[in-house]
Amino acid sequence: MINRDITSWVQKNAGWFPVVSITGPRRGGKSTLVRAIFPDCRYVNLEDSGIRSMALDDPVGFVRNRPSHLIIDEAQLAPELFNMIQVVSDEVGTPGQYILSGSQNFLLLKQITQSLAGRVGILKLLPLSxxxxxxxxxxxxxxxxxxxxxxxxxxxxxxxxxxxxxxxxxxxxxxxxxxxxxxxxxxxxxxxxxxxxxxxxxxxxxxxxxxxxxxxxxxxxxxxxxxxxxxxxxxxxxxxxxxxxxxxxxxxxxxxxxxxxxxxxxxxxxxxxxxxxxxxxxxxxxxxxxxxxxxxxxxxxxxxxxxxxxxxxxxxxxxxxxxxxxxxxxxxxxxxxxxxxxxxxxxxxxxxxxxxxxxxxxxxxxxxxxxxxxxxxxxxxxxxxx
Structure with a gap:
């Protein structure tokens, strides 16, 4: 993996906020970065149609039945999850519980501002410098x-x-x-x-x-x-x-x-x-x-x-x-x-x-x-x- 300069800033945000959001262009390295920084977190990718269907059909169970430390890639594809992420993150209160990534900034930020305001560290990962x-x-x-x-x-x-x-x-x-x-x-x-x-x-x-x-x-x-x-x-x-x-x-x-x-x-x-x-x-x-x-x-x-x-x-x-x-x-x-x-x-x-x-x-x-x-x-x- 190519070393990314933003790594330490991501880690700091994960120590401050229960939710960390990372947006950026498609194929910019978001998935690789978060999986390397948080190797112990469970990873799910909502571009997988089967996983996305489970998230959309039962958002409560999708969040409740998974470990409290979870990476959700392309999270904007299941906006129904965000209210439940808010509930669980408030209950547990542990920093770095959820890492959300997405390549459609406008959709991801819309859900964040509606459901997770004040609970989320928002970062951008651009192509390699x-x-x-x-x-x-x-x-x-x-x-x-x-x-x-x-x-x-x-x-x-x-x-x-x-x-x-x-x-x-x-x-x-x-x-x-x-x-x-x-x-x-x-x-x-x-x-x-x-x-x-x-x-x-x-x-x-x-x-x-x-x-x-x-x-x-x-x-x-x-x-x-x-x-x-x-x-x-x-x-x-x-x-x-x-x-x-x-x-x-x-x-x-x-x-x-x-x-x-x-x-x-x-x-x-x-x-x-x-x-x-x-x-x-x-x-x-x-x-x-x-x-x-x-x-x-x-x-x-x-x-x-x-x-x-x-x-x-x-x-x-x-x-x-x-x-x-x-x-x-x-x-x-x-x-x-x-x-x-x-x-x-x-x-x-x-x-x-x-x-x-x-x-x-x-x-x-x-x-x-x-x-x-x-x-x-x-x-x-x-x-x-x-």
Missing amino acids: FREALSADPELEVSEFVLRGGYPRLYDVDMPSEVYYENYIAAYIGRDTSGYVAPRNLSMFRSFIAACAANCSNLLNLTGLANDVGISVQTARSWLSLLESSYVVFLLQPYHANLRKRLTKTPKLYFYDTGLLCHLLRIQTKEQLLSSTQRGVIYENLAIAETIKRHQNAGRKPQLFFYRDDSKIEVDLVDITDSSKPELVEIKSSATFRPSFTRHLSHVGELLHIDNESQSVVMDAEETTVVGGRTIWSMRDWLMRE
């Missing part, structure tokens, strides 16, 4: 990680990424969208995912996405919400402050996994990545997605934004996760530093009162340096931060 992938493949280069992505199977089995991701998309569309996308619209939904990839790092334009695919704006909004809740894409919100500036109110669109992103963009080799007009977009996506993983794996709630005003002054990342030490970050795919890279950092730093020491440029450089008090990170060093 570069640090985690490196533990499985010590020779891994950043460019290779960009193309391969972070799904654990790609580090367990030697298989082409394009084969894996085509299978992943087919399985995702066939299973996670059931009941949300009409069968006649599945090919258009596949096109919608590709359209999102083509618009990665752009300001979200639902009308444009809808027109690209030939669907209504309402449908585009619904499908985007589905992609968000199943951890395919995320929206980076704009930073807002009382600055006497007109700031954009539109979020930007990104993917959690660059391997999937590259597959959708039909970029399969390092040579294609190097020559692609989307290279800057992909590296920007990489740095931001990895920052989310870094914070979440350490038990911190990411507070990430971008800055853009009506003067087109823009900074790629405003990280206020540590409110006592906010960071401004510009992300470049270039290997050569240019003073112009810090121009917007200087401007926004003055507005937000963030000094040079908390301003950074992340680049595809060989090593990390300091210029004018600002850290000029190599992408590799940025991805290795704790």
